[in-house]
Amino acid sequence: MNPSHKALREGTREDHERVDAAFAAFDLADRRHYAAFLHAHAEVLLPLEAALDAAGAEQITPDWPTRRRGAQIREDLAFLRDVAVEAPQAEPVQWQLDTPEAVAGALYVLEGSRLGGKFLARQLPADFPRAYLASDQAAEKWRNLLDHIDMILYEPAPLQSALAAARHAFAAFERSAVRWVQVKD
Secondary structure, three states, rough: OOOHHHHHHOOOOHHHHHHHHHHHHOOOOOHHHHHHHHHHHHHHHHHHHHHHHHOOOHHOOOOOHHHOOHHHHHHHHHHHOOOOOOOOOOOOOOOOOOOOOHHHHHHHHHHHHHHHHHHHHOOOOOOOOOOOOOOOOOOHHHHHHHHHHHHHHHHHHHHHHHHHHHHHHHHHHHHHHHHHOOOOO
């Protein structure tokens, strides 16, 4: 594990645990719960991917366009369009991705979530859509991203900026999960 990965992992451990706990409230074997789960993810993922596009994420990881999962989550939600869930009120998240370090922190959260998604996809019933959760990432893509991030976060100040962006992303996912879990039933 490279130094910046270790620092990001340790520095966001509690944030990550809160997000995992918030999303654990969804029963992924229930279509309505799963639809709400996907909506909660989409509420954060789609604007965050747009913000990363605008911030030039491909300067951090040149393969950024192939890493986006917005199309996959839209595909899964379209498959579940017959499942009625009413969107809770939400304030749009303001993304401050104005430095390479902030972009790196946000990418760390999004790409790290893909690893957990593969595990969650195994819990889904066979007839549920899984393009978003099962969107595969070769192990070397994760390592390559971490190597790119490590080249940026070799000093304390940039690392703090990345940690702030990562915590902001985790908090956005947590708030979305808490809102959407209330409409699943």
